[in-house]
Amino acid sequence: MSRVSHPLLDDADQPGWWGWIDGKTERGTRLLNPILIKEARQALKSKQFGVTFFLLLLASWFWMVIGVVMASPDIYYVPSGVYLMTGYFLLLSVPMIAMVPLAAHRSLAAELDEGTFELLAITKLSALRIVTGKLGSAVLQMLVYFAALVPAFGFCYLLRGIDLIMISLTLGLVFMASLLLTTFGLLLATAVQNKAGQIFALLFLLFCILMTEIFCASFAIGVVLAQQLTWETGSFNFLLLFGAVAISFMVLFVQAAASRIAPVTENRSTRLRWIMFAQQLLWVTAMAGAALYDSDVDILSFGIVMLGIYWIVMGTLMLGESAELSPRVLRTMPQTTFGRMMLLWLCPGPGTGFMFAILSAIAGCATLGGLAFVFAMSSNYSNPFLTSVIVIGYLTMYLGATRLIVLPLSRRMGNSFVLPVSVMVILLTLGVITPSILMAITTGAPSSQYGAQEFTNWMWTISETDGSRFAFGLEVAAFLIVTIGGGLFVFNLFLLVREFSYRRVSIPARVLADDQERMKVAAAGE
């Protein structure tokens, strides 16, 4: 049988100039993620991508003609770049913010749904490479869509009224929004594996896309293209912080998606915790910097409350982790007593997760609260020190109570993030409504004035830290919150003994032998 000719079946490094180029590009593709190569091949053949691309091209030409006609005859002497750019922004945002994240979400969900993921899982590709491959493919599509409109942006620039910074900012906004939604879409694809859940996830993603589209459109048209951004108002600093936070969440979403699809024998937590740690560092630095720069103590209170919300969400999700670790993960954990003391809270497990959330929140809130205390920053509208004490108290109280409830339940129902999240939502709701119900039962009507009995009502208590409405019962409530929270924290500490106990795990002899074989093979190759 004669051999079938196909570029993929032929060796690179054929003689001649083209063979040399072929060899070099072949070496280049070794650096690329195989998923990216596969997805690019699929995308270039897919009708959806082709149709979207040509529709975008057609629409951009159509808008060029319509825009020029509508702006005529002013276009000859009035700068009209902003006017046309608004249309191009709206055109570009449809494939970028809607199509690309949806395609990435469906691509990963289909892998899990149609059984191809299992074939990938047994290759040498790690879960993180699979997710980043999907992300890379999405970025490639974004770049192709950008490329379709590059001449149009050049045309806008030539029409004057818009400078390169404004064009870059507009495109950067679309790119960041698309990237953030894509990473979130990838995470949503891994979050639920059943049909009903997938439909719900898809609907939620569509809702997020719609919201982002509206937000981006109003920001780009109302602020960026309206040239409201100036260096003097600090709006660029805000954009910088917004961008940094968005990037940190993209990294978090990608790693979380990879952790969701990684086998349970892998360490799925440590990287996530480092990312959370970095996010907290970024947030605390930004809030402290902004508060000191503007001498505005209210920023510190805002930063503390946001930290509280962040850690209650992350802490609850970490309570869903499995305490059972494979010997393989145990082998990678710190083996010395000092190492375990310093690094164990970054290792997987619900107990270490609880400790990590609480200690990180204490560090972050204490830094921001302490800053106000040290620099004697004060305001009539907020008290960062009291806010930080109350936020830490609530965190230990609600996370501690959730952990105590989840611990026996997870033994029966298995480990899943659904259980702690459900318990936390119920507890937070009960915390808000219970005092009012009790007051209504005892006095016939819920109290309209804050009192110490409202200490479980986190919503009311935190709003009472607003200095202008300082309530008498707040100090008593704060004392109760911190005492109960502290008690639950200590109680939880006793339950952490198993996760903290010292376990040295040796490397199996066959694994060591395998390492030696690999080293021999590598040495022979060199």
Place this chain on the structure above:
Amino acid sequence: MIATPTNLAMIELHDLCRLFGTTRAVDHVSFSVPRGSVFGYIGPNGAGKTTSMRILATLELPTSGDALVDGLSSVNDPDRVRGRLGFMPDGFGTYSDTNCVEYLDFFARSYGLVGRDRTRRLRYVMQFTGLEPLAMKPIRGLSKGMRQRLCLGRALIHDPPVLVLDEPAAGLDPRARIELRQIIRSLAAEGKTILISSHILTELAEMCDRLGIIERGQLLATGSVDEIRQNLQPDRQVRLKVASSVEAAVELLSKHTSVHSVTAIDHTITFKLEGTETEQIAVLHHLCDARVEVLEYSGQQNSLEDVFLEITKGIVQ
């Protein structure tokens, strides 16, 4: 291919258990497969074959016990196991807008094959599985048999020493089955260790060196086809046709210590005999010595299907 010590069993299951709620999908299953041999895994639907194969392929975790490939645990060192194992699942998804060669190229890249190693391996697999003429054909347009070949090609692309094939012959026409059997035999001749499950029992008997029969998660029997027959059915069914004196022959046989269940219909007598072919010859001598006029004398061995039906009870979990 990664070099492996030859003294190890390439596949080992140690007291493997997998619970799904209260259902014991795999219940303390242990067996080993030596290097270069083909092990057939037989059992009714829901017996636990696929679950134990998925554990071996690092796709599932056991509740207890361990599954080793080349001495490495698929539970604790799955990344090392994956390089040594090619898995062909019962059902597998494919990618849209992808042809055969692109599909195999993607998996070759995913297994870390680069440059000439990849193209050489791609050419070999395309040729070995007979997919060369279909290289450019979209996967969605392939027949069931060709899809199975493609899946086998994917499992072979990184040249693993161990292959785990879950129902590879399911849904294939007779010609495709024969071709698949030839492929598997030639892989075994290359030194690959193969664990294969199937419902086509006769085919397994022809291509496997050893068999394991599993039902309700429990391994009921292991060994070669003859060993299983011998161990589970020590009695041989013997058919005797005599010219006359049927009663005398029946009486003589009934007195024989290794003979039981003697029945006679006209001139044909059937009985069960405990022991080997030597025993069977001894009984014939005994009959001839007693002047019984023997017209026909033949031992009947149960087919693999009969043995399978005898051992299993057809209970589905």
